[in-house]
Amino acid sequence: MFRFENMAAFNYLWIIPAIIIVGYFFDRRSKKAMENAIGSRLYPFLSSSVSAQKRRIKTILQVLVVFFFVLALARPQFGQSTQEVKSEGVEIIFAVDVSDSMMAEDVKPNRLTQAKTELNRLVDQMPGNKIGIMAFAGSAALLSPLTNDPSAVKMYIDALDTNSVSTQGTNFQDVLSNAKDAFERGGVSTDDTVKVTRVIVIASDGEDHEQGAIEAAKKLAEDGTRIFTIAYGTEKGGAIPVRDGMGFLKGYKKDRQGQTVITTVKGDALRALAEAGKGSFYTSTVGGDQVRLLIEDIGNLEKTQFDTTMATQYEERFQTILLIGILLAMVELFIGERRKGFRFWKGRFEVPAE
Template identity: 80%
Template sequence: MFRFENIAAFNYLWLIPAIIVIGFFFDRRSRKQMQEAIGSRLYPFLSSSVSSKKRKIKTTLQVLAVFFFVLALARPQMGESQQEVKSEGVEIIFAVDVSESMMAEDVKPSRLAQAKVELSRLIDLMPGNKVGVVAFAGSAALLSPLTNDPGAIKMYLESLEPSSVSSQGTNFTDALKTAKEAFERGGVSTDEVVKVTRVILIASDGEDHEQGALDEAQKMAKEGIRIFTLAYGTEKGGAIPVRDGMGFLKGYKKDRQGQTVLTTVKGDALRALAEAGQGSFYFATFGGDQTKLLVEDIGKLERTQFDSTVATQYEERFQTFLLIGIILALLELFLGERRAGFRFWKGRYEVPPS
């Protein structure tokens, strides 16, 4: 079977008539300018050394070179083979804390912004997995069901804001329950034969957590759902900025007594949650090694085959057309325009060209 992979490349064939028209236009204009400069009687004598036949050959070589370059760009393919491609990985839910405390700037540009960057980086480091996104604070909401489309996941991560949920606070229990529902609705069906490795990755500063999260984590661990946690922020803490609709800083959040609220990371709470969920706890540092460690730990888990597809592969044949185009272009480059055997006139004597 013969086919072209890149049909759009044939749009460049307009260069061929353009070369012909432009060449004709400039040749005619230069001839007219020379006739005006030296006179119509002297022009035929001075231009007699130029071979119009060779000029036509050079134009033909240019046209053919462009034609074969376009054919090579269209990627001609011949022959085909079929190969089974298997998709394997684990099902992961990113549960991201979008409470107001995650807007603190004790890490730059903010805790939430850092989490977005690190989680997007995780997507690139863990290809083949099915990933979903849950936003949580005082309540939880599923933003993206499980999918193996990394572009879609990054888009949902980038959209995370405190307004992604209806109430503030930090309720880990709701986040865990929402993540579990996402597995049940969009994940691979499990039975006595099929076992799916499932992971909930919680990215949070751990503040103001509700009771009952540890019991829920232990229950999920017995069902085969592992819980990993990433802590964002510093123990020193930072103020929560308040911005206007244009994003300009108006001040910092204050309590009822008018004092600036300082929010600190609660690593112990996140560590306990990971231990209850038979996972691991990581203290996030921007550009640190914790991301690689997390990838290694998840990589040790048993991978599940999600689906398999048959991919058809074609053998590329563009190399031949590209080589022909290069040869024609080189021939055009080295081909002169002088007539063969022409003798220049110098004074009273004719001499061969040097």
């Protein structure tokens, strides 16, 4: 089977007529300029050393060079083979806290943005895994089911904001329950012969106001699901900004007494959740190695084979075409424009042209 991998390369063929047209008008313009400078009677004598045939040959070679370069850029392929490609990894749910407290700016630009940035890095550095995205606050909502399409996952991560769920607060128990359902609905079916490694990564500031999360984490761990938690924010804490529809700062969130609310990270709650889920707890810091450590920990888990596909590979044939183009370019460079054996007058004496 013969095919071109990069058909868009043929758009560059417009360079060929451009070379011909520009060369034609350049010759006419230079001839006219010379005739105006030295006169039309003297011009034929002074320009008689220039070979019009060699100029045409050089133009033809330039056209051929561009043609072969474009042809090589189009990547002609001939011959094919098939190869079995196995997809292996783990099933992961990224559960991201989108409560108002995640908008605190004790880390820049704010806790939620920092979490989204690091999760995008995780997606880029953990290919082959099936990943789902869940937003949670007082309730949890699955935004993206398990998929091995990193572009789709990153799109859902970027779309996370405090409006992703309708209820404020932080409810880890609801997160774990919804994550379990997401694994059962969209994950690999398990039985006595198939074991799937499942991971829940919770990105939050840890302000859980509900009970029962630790017991739910222990039960998931008994079923083989590991829970990792990442804390965002500082112990000093920060105020929660209130912005208008245009994003301009109006003030800061206040309690019923009119005092500015200061939200601090609750690392102990997240650490206890990770320990119950037989995972690890990380504190996110600027320039820290929490992403690397999490990737290593997940990488050490047992991989699951998701599916097997047959990939078709085509044999590249552009190398010879590219070599021909290079050789023609070198030939064009060494061809001069003077007539062979031309003789001109130097004073009273006729001498051969160099």
